[in-house]
Amino acid sequence: MRNISAKFDSLRSATASATLRMAPEFVELLRDRQVEKGDALEMGRAAGMLAAKRTWELLPLCHQLPLTGIDIRYELGEAEAVITVKVETVSGTGVEMEALTAASITALTIYDLLKPHAGNTMVLSEVRLLEKTGGKSDYARALSPPGRAVLLAPMDAVVAGKKRATATDAVREGLEKAGFVVTAQELLAGEPIELQARLQHWLAQAPELIVTVGGTGLYPGDCTVDAVRPLLDKELPGFMEAARAYGQRRTPYALLSAGVAGLSGKTLIVTFPGSTRGAKETLRRAS
DSSP: OOOOTTSOOEEEEEEEEEEEEOOHHHHHHHHTTOOTTSOHHHHHHHHHHHHHHTHHHHSTTOOOOOEEEEEEEEEEOSSEEEEEEEEEEEESSOOHHHHHHHHHHHHHHHHHHHHHHHTTOOEEEEEEEEEEEOSGGGGOOOOSSOOEEEEEEEOHHHHTTSSOOHHHHHHHHHHHHTTOEEEEEEEEOSOHHHHHHHHHHHHTTOOSEEEEESOOSSSTTOOHHHHHGGGOSEEOHHHHHHHHHHHHTTOGGGGGOOOOEEEETTEEEEEEOSSHHHHHHHHHHHO
């Protein structure tokens, strides 16, 4: 089973269809609700909904998902019944298999209920995915031309050689994968005056993004937020709220982060935590 622990929840949907072909007189039985065993369309709809909910038990590598919507519709033609199923969830992975399973089971249920009338003359065909939405790919944007980014790491322990700059390196790697060109990466002592001076220096160059790494916690020497906030023309509180909410589902320490984000001129400034895990999670949620 694929590990989706790092993926963030988003609204996802999938639409699938299946076609059950039969002689025209059997389509009329469905349309008139005259199938001997009962209302095949409604029983098929109930079976399809149950199948969507239980897909994770039928397919070994599917995740158990909290489905938020299942809609099953029919289109009765001259010699076929077309079943269309739309499934929705707010989760970290998609619902394609739930929609396909529901369409298949709905068709098979109708097949079973029509057997006393049609025997083995029916054909189940064209089970296919029509559409899927949601997830990171829906919101992906290519940077053209590549954006310029600056990394500033106010970390006393790294400057003193007591720690490696793994968090900063991880952020740089992630930014480059996202299409940014990192034009500078600086390690600084945790001094608000020095950090603010470097921020002002780089703001004068007008890069698209400045990321600070470290100094957003509760230690007396954590000065990043105090240095950054006066330089912001407009704060973007939702940015860090989303990052903290994402992190808190993985570690309770995320709520201790005081990081801020906002615009200074046309430059976006974002303050990442100094722990490697926290920096990666913030980057993952932000990108």
